[in-house]
Amino acid sequence: MKLDILVFAVHPDDAELGCSGTILKHIAEGKKVGIVDFTRGELGTRGTAETRDAEALESSKILGLSVRENLKFRDGFFKNDEQHQLEVIRMIRRYRPEIILSNALHDRHPDHGRAGDLVNDAAFLSGLIKIETKDNGETQDAWRPNLNLQYIQDRYIQPDIIIDITDFMDTKIETIKAFKTQFYDPEFDAPETYISSPEFFETIIGRSREFGKSIGATFGEGFTSRKLLGVNSLFNLR
Template sequence: MKLDILAIGVHPDDVELGCSGTLINEIKLGKKAGILDLTQGELGTRGTVETRYAEAAKAAAIMGVHVRENLKMRDGFFRNDEEHKLQLISAIRKYQPDIILANALDDRHPDHGRAGHLISDACFLSGLVKIETRDEKGNIQPKWRPKYVLHYMQDWYHEPMLLIDISDVFEQRMNAIAAYSTQFHTNASGEEGPQTYISTPDFLDSVIARARMLGKRIGVKYAEGFTSEKKIGIRNLDALVTVET
């Protein structure tokens, strides 16, 4: 399936927290979008691999993505090495996205930054014809390089190069995040596991507060921010009048 946009997250829920509003926006505009989870989140304190798959599927349905795949790299122990790059290159060539939304390049969780650099490197190498990968049927895949790799914000704040208005889809975005009930909510029985950094009400409050703060920067209610290693260009000035700052 050729995708317009592929959102990649090292853990299930990274995409929902970082760029789901942008993803929902683009789907509503008729774009084909998918999610690629690098790991199963098996080191997460709360929940299980099975519950993470169920939650990821529920979130995908809420967002309306066309495909969601998990590469089953080792949570916490994957590396930005040849083996993992080739695995990711094969997935990029499979979906041929024009734009990739990726983990932050530097963040509180070491997996996030390592994944951000792995994705960035794999996107470049995927465009080299002499790097050979094969699909599920054993056929050689054609080279493919996305036009842009945009890194979404995670725990740490990074000054964004691009801000996208997500006001119209903010409730849907928060519903997608809420699909991860073992991660972000605690009931009286405590069945989900011990309290963690992301399971307190304060964490979701901070997610909402950041979206409001970024929205205020461009004169809208809510926004998501992205950085890019590549300069972002536009064809004409009309692209600058979509929102009033």
């Protein structure tokens, strides 16, 4: 299956937090979008790997994804090395996306930055014909996406581009709330974490409002890029 957009996320719920509005918007436009999670989030204080699996499935239904996979890398201990790069390359070549979205290159969570670098490196290497990978026993063709952007979770990162997600903000919140063990739920008895307080949801909404205001919209999602971005016309900008 060829995808238009392939989203990589180191933890189940990272894509929902960082770019689910953008995912929803492009699916509504008829684009095919998939997510590849790197880990099952097994080191998370709240919930288990099994509950995260179920929550990711529920969120995927809300998003309307074409596919969602989990590479089952070790949460907290995966590396940006040959072994992991080849696994990511295999996913890129399997789905041949035009656009890749991934974790930020720098973040308060060390897994996020490491995952961002891993995807960035793998996206380049995936275009080299002398790197051989196999999928279901068949040799894969080289493939390099046209664009690789990083979604934002850390409030200190400034975006290079902002997408208007105003029409999809309510559903974005639904996808996040699908991860019941991770975020605020007064009926769930578990230790409180950085993301489980009711105030954390307010920061998500506030950040989306701030990004939206920057482009004359109500809500937005920000992305960074390692390369300069170009447009065909000044009239495509606001």
